[in-house]
Structures are given as C-alpha cells and as structure tokens.
Amino acid sequence: MAGMRSPAQIAFDPAGDPLAVRVWCGHAQVGTYDLRLYHSTRGEPVAGWRFHGPLRTPEQDTFVLPEPAGDNLKRVVRCRFRIGVLPPDRIYTTYVTVLQGPRIIGDLEQRGEATDPTVSVVMLAKFVLPRAVPTSASLPAESDEDEP
Amino acid sequence: MNRSLACLVAALIGSPWSARTATAQYAFPLVSADTVRKYFAIPEAPAFSLLDAEPSRILRPGSARDIAIGIVGALDGSIDVPNSFAVEFAPLPLIAGDRLTLGAYQAHPVRYRTRLSFATQRVKVRARSQIALGVRTSLLDESDPRTSRVLLDRLRALLERHARNDDSLEARIEAAGINLLAVDRGSLAPAQRRIVDSLRALHDAVEHSLNTSFANRIKEWDEDSVWNRRMLDVAVAARWSTRDSTARGLRSDAWAAWLTYGTGYRRWLQWLVGTRVALERDSLTSHHVARSALTTRLYLGANRYKVFGEVQGEARQARAPAWLLGTGSELALDRSIWLVVYAGWRRDGSDAGQLLTRLGLALGN
DSSP states (O other): OOOOOSSSEEOTTSSSSEEEEEEESSSOOEEEEEEESSSSSSSSSSEEEEEEOOOOOOTTTEEEEESSSGTTOOOOOEEEEEEOTTTTEEEEEEEEEEETTEEOOOOOOEEOOOSSSSEEEEEEEEEEEEGGGGOOTTTOOOOTTTTT | HHHHHHHHHHHHSSHHHHHHHHHHHHHOOOHHHHHTTTTSSSOOOHHTSSSSOSSSOOBSSSSHHHHHHHHHHHTTTSOOSEEEEEEEEEEHHHHGGGGOHHHHHHSSSHHHHEEEEEEEEEETTTEEEEEEEEEEEEEETOGGGOOOOHHHHHHHHHHHHHHHHHHHHHHHHHTTTOOOHHHHHHHHOHHHHHHHHHHHHHHHHHHHHHHHHHHHHHIIIIEEEEEEEIIEEEEEEEEEEEESOOTTTEEEEEEEEEEOOOOTTTTTTTEEEEEEEEEEETTOOOOEEEEEEEEEEEEEEEETTTEEEEEEEEEEEEEHHHHHHEEEEEEESSEEEEEEEEEEEEETTTTEEEEEEEEEEEEOO
C-alpha cells in the first residue's frame, strides 16, 4: 500500500465558505475510491460521511464536508484509492484536492510507478487554522497534537 | 522461448524449405519482400521510414525532461544538426499526463493517441544531413483499452472486489481496537503491528488473486480479441536535407502520407486496406516524382498464428504500374518473438516478374 505517513495540513477559514474534497487520478487510469472523514487523528469516524465507488470525473467526485466549515477543524479526510494500471503506462498519480467555496486551498498528489496490476494508495489531509500550519523545516515527522 | 520452439526455428532455417527458396533465388531475381511490403502498413514512427536507414537508437521519452536531456545529449555542446538522433513520443500525454483523467482522454482520444517522430541522420554517400518529421494518429482504434466500455466495465468490477477486500481488512483492524489512521501513519505499537500483519495475510492472498485476474483480463483483451478490431490510422511525414550539419541549403526531399483501415469478423478474420502516397526528389534530376500504392490484405487465424493473402498495386509517375500478389503467415513463437514467412510475386511494368520471399524472426507483441 502506497501512501503518506502523516496527514497533510490544510489551512482553512473556519468562518468561510463550505469545504469540499475532490478525488481523482491522472494518466487516464481506472480506479475506485473510499473517502472517509474522522473527527481527529484518533480515528473516530464522522457518522454518515462516507463516499465510495468508481472514479468518474473530478466534478462528479467532489463532496461537500459538513457545514459550517469551522466544524471541520482538526478533522482528517482519508481517501483510499485502488488504481488499475492500463497499458502501456505503469505510472499513476492520485489527487485529493481540497476546496473552500470555489478556491483550491490544498492539492495533495501521490505519484508512483506500479509494479502490480493494481495499487492501493492512501492519502490523508487534516484541517487546521492558518497560523497552525508549520513550515516544512519545523514539521516533525510524526507530529500530532491530537494524539493522547 | 522454450527448447522445442528453438529447435523448430533452427529446423526451419536449415530445412529443405530454405533450399527450395534458394532454388527460387537462382531462377528469379530475388529482392527483399520488405522492400515492397513497407508501403502497406503505417510505420510506427513515420519520420524514420523516410530516412535512408532506420536509426538504431531511438529515444522514447517518458517525460518532457527526458526529451530535453536527449536533445542536449545529441547536440553534444554544438548547435549543428546531430549526426544521428531519433525521438518518438506522444506530446499531449507527456505534457498533461499527470493530470489527464480517464474522462478527459475518452472525450478526445485522437489527440492523446497522436505521436510525433523526429530524426536526423548524416548520409555519408551523399554528403548531406537529413532531417525527418512525422505525425501519426489513430482516428478510430477499438483496441484502445481506455475507450473500451466492455473492458473497463470488467476491470471496474474487479476493482470493486479489491475495494471490498480492502474494506474487510480495515473493518477487522478497527474491530481489533486499532486506530486505522495510526496504521496509515505506521505509528503502531509492536503488539498492534503483529495483529495487523496477521490480519493482512488473508487480505494479501485475495489481493494477489484479484491482481492476477486483472492482469489476465488485460492480457486476454490484448492478445485474443484485439487483433481484428476496427481501426483507422493516418500518418504524414516529410524529409529535408541540408548540405552540411549547420543546416545550410535546406530543401525538402520527400513527403509521404499513409492511411490504413482495418476491420474484423468474429475473432478469426481481419481485412485491411492501406494506401501510401509519396512525393520524392529524384537525386539526378532534382525533380519530385510521385508514387502511390494501394494494398489490401486478408488475415485468417488468431493474433498469435495467422495466414494472410495480399494484393498491391503501385502507380509511379512516368512509369508503368507495378503489381504484387503475396501470401504468408505470422506465428508467435514466444511472447515477443515471431516467425514470419512470406512469398510473393511482383511484376514491375512489362518485366518478367520477381519472386519475393522472406523467412525470418521478428520482435514485437
């Protein structure tokens, strides 16, 4: 399974427009996704917010998070892709794009070269306040203020 | 290739069949069948077919960066036309591939199938440098896996089974009281890691089985059902030559266009018709000479073993037309090694005719 080790931190405006998550993949590959929302990195799922199915178009695979936007502070979006690699390519790229209203506030990307016919990719994104986003130099490898 | 196949190849090459070919060679003028058959099929890289010799090293870049590196390497610090450089690539997938969705590809498949080929070559005999540029695309290609609803539906069904297998694993992990996000982050206590590893064993076995099915679906599609699907390919290419490597005295030498249509019946018959129109400068008179060829070929069999018959007519400016009648077979000895047998009769204007033969091995899928 390919994926990120720590959630990417997405700064957003808690008083702003609703948040939405868009899932898609490049290199014209075929795939499925399973999208879930957790209250925090402790892993309690947000009831009733889960989407899964075959990847269609990015617009069709865009899902609005619970409103108001501020409710999603510290929440974690988890997307598990299963990508089938079509010939002649072996390369895949998966995306989790986070929007607030019409504006893209995060564009996570995972690129790889498949050695098997299908590959599983997990991507994580955590919603934080703008001032809480650490610089890359100060980002600890396993930082997580929600962990007990 | 297994040993028996190797023995078969060796036996064929040294067989009485070869001796009969040698007899024919004595009785009739013998030329390579490839000399005339090249007019039939659209070349993979049209630019290369217009050079006097196909380049031995072809750059097939996987990214725009690879192209830049290849050009810099070929130029080797100068701005002259490189002695030998050949590149073939599909520009749009290279530029937009990372962000190209399946839906976008399906909306405009022709533009994503379009391939460019470019080559340069120093011709020592004529003391000229040649530059060739070609474009090839498939206007219709029912063998393209990305536009096949049937194949994609089958693959999506397998991916759904993969997803259920992944769901099942994650449900068991959560039922064991383990935080799934901690598993994703690799931050588990040793005892939890052992539990997850044990739960993964069953999942991984199912995953392996489904991956095998996925690969088999594509392989079946590729080998058994694709070869006689409908296709319409078109290509154009041009060649220029210069007096020296600084591109002085640049002039156009040759132009060529190809069109091939193919269709099938059930899984055992394929009919192809192809045409090639070319305009080439005569090296003595410097005038351009036009020629065109129309060929039709009928295949019987399956992708990995088939026989064919073909008829070709070729019209040339200020010369009598030429005709070719041929038959042959293609047999896959291994995944990528083919035995090719061909015999044909070519009549050029009013001459007595030539027997064309070919027995050889070819590489391909």
